Amino acid sequence: MNNSVGNTARLIGAGLRALLVLTVVCGILYPLAVTGIAQALFNDKANGSEIKDTNGQVVGSSLIGQTYHLPKQNPDDPEEAAKPDLKWFQPRPSNGLGSNSVNTQYALILSGATNRSADNGAVNGLCFKDAEEGTLCAQVINARETVIADNSTASHTVWPEDVPADAVTSSGSGLDPNISPEYAKLQVHRVAERNKLDIEQVEKLVADHSTGRTLGFMGEPRVNVLELNIALKALSKS
């Protein structure tokens, strides 16, 4: 009996020592070594790929999505809904945790998806206009109506079938920095009108900032919204 207690204690002691030594190797030496290499070779990327506007001011990360909202009427009112500033290209909806609940800005305090199911809010297997508020059906249908209303101008009508899926759905992180080229093109008429620019100029801007698939087959074509808006700001100033 005593012998077996002693054996167990010895074994636990060995386990603890093994854990501590391997913690030093994998939890201290390894991350410090990787941080050293990363900071030396890829300083910019290791620190979050910060991006500057034409004035040299840091305006975020090229990897992290932002919202482009109008300033709040009353900054202290948490109830006031943020309104998009339609001068700028708009990102994907963000109805999950990644959406900002703290102020009018997009604070990176929490990332996450809506986790709503494909039949969330559906009645008899269909999404209807009067779907229960907050359900995925309601989010998608409302987002589509908003996209159509915001992007139709006097000379240009947006039809429901023109609206791509990424324009009405929330991403996995809620911080998606990209939109599809289709969604960017759909916003061209509105953006040109609000910034008093030629449609061709803005179309060219979108084309210049569209990225294809990596090596032709990896991922999906996309447009980085922040980079596009920085270029747009420069264009509308000149």
Added chain:
Amino acid sequence: MSPVTAGVLQLLALIAALALAYRPLGDYMARVYSSKKHYKPEKWIYKAIGANPDAEMRWPAYLRGILAFSAVSVLFLYGLQRAQGVLPGSLGFVAIDPDQAFNTAASFVANTNWQSYYGEQAMGHVVQTGGLAVQNFLSAAVGMAVAVALVRGFARSRTGELGNFWSDLVRGTVRILLPISVIGAVVLVACGVIQNFSGIHEVGQFTGGSQQWNGGAVASQEVIKELGTNGGGYFNANSAHPFENPTPFSNLFEIFLILLIPFTMTRTFGRMVGNLRQGYAILATMGIIWIAFTGLMMWTEFAHHGPALDAAGGAMEGKETRFGIAGSSVFAVATTLTSTGAVNSFHSSYTGFGGGITMLGMQLGEIAPGGVGSGLYGMLIMAIIAVFIAGLMVGRTPEYLGKKIGTREIKLAACYILITPALVLCFTAAAMALPTPGNSMTNSGAHGFSEILYAYTSGANNNGSAFAGLNADTQWFNSTIGIAMLLGRFLPMVFVLALAGSLAEQKPVPETAGTLRTDKPLYAGLLVGTILIITGLTYFPALALGPLAEGLAS
């Protein structure tokens, strides 16, 4: 190029990359676990542990080593989280509550990485990097050690000795996981994954104001999270977060890391039992299931049947633009057919059938290709069941790799395949029958049931992904999923090691004309069928109530 074609090309690129790594890495791992030589730093580690790395262990001793090491690991990780409030480098985060700290400690030691906390809002540098990331290495190395012990059971005869646990643990960590991680982490940083020790700081925004960023050793944790099939994200959004998985290339690279060791270990197995063709048969079985699941997932996600997905015109809810449907589907299948559980898109918003495929992947026991180590030993258990079934058909005593599969062996294998379904189904039934657990559901109807079935499937199979609408940070879920993870990890290991011990004691039986050839396509087909039928029959009623009901309704 259509998105479907691009998806198929991504899958082919992945297969090509895995094929290139298969022989060198598989042979290297076989040498690591067979070599008699200890490197200098390893000798220092053994000295610190106070263990003789050359002492052979029989299965009870090997098991005791694993259990002692893992118990200490759970306690240490629990203590680290409870002490977070007073530790330096905690970014101001406070101590984790007892139930959640137990759940997280059990989760990371059991190679599950189920997370009921929000990484960026709960865990500081010390807990993330010095606690959670360390278990990403060590729990993976423990899984590989058990697999190697089982392989030695087949390879050796007339001895009960299975090797030395401390030596297998240390070698797996420093010779296999660490070198690949260092290279992989640098590749990820080059793609844009962050790696720093900044605190929470403000960064300016385009329309004014600022956003808050967490710094962190993300790349060094991300790489071992995938390579060790762990899956616990630094951030809540896991590999969907752009700081964890910034580009389409990093996405494919992470999928490659997930699949790398589980697939190549079949080569290690073939090498160590002295018959490479046996390894190829296991590889073929894993590969067939993986490719078939990936194909089905792409089909259902591109077809996007489901009311809200139909209304949106595509299954993009919970998916990132840069990965699209194909890049998300390939990741989702890889993560649930292994014990990883990292996600680059949120499975809860997949089509009904898509969610069902992720669940079935885990319910197969995560053996195609499975977790590091656990995939190989899980598949070898199924291989034993398959020869047993074939033996019954022709009325011969079954044999596998020259070892008789007698009463003791088949009893242990049967215990192995019963334990996880029992945990999943009993806990799911209890959660559904009790009044309060159901309050944690985000979605209603069939999908609400799926959230709970998914949670216990993921916990007991040590996956760690979720239908994350479920609010799992309650005392009920933290405790029961914690227990399911520990039992689902360590009870099967008991049966595997006992089996390994009994195989190692046998003397080999000579192959005759009547021996079932286990290195032929016929046998691989039999194995696929055995896996699908056994799991299918076990889980079909539960799946019919959840994802099948949802999928068929839309």
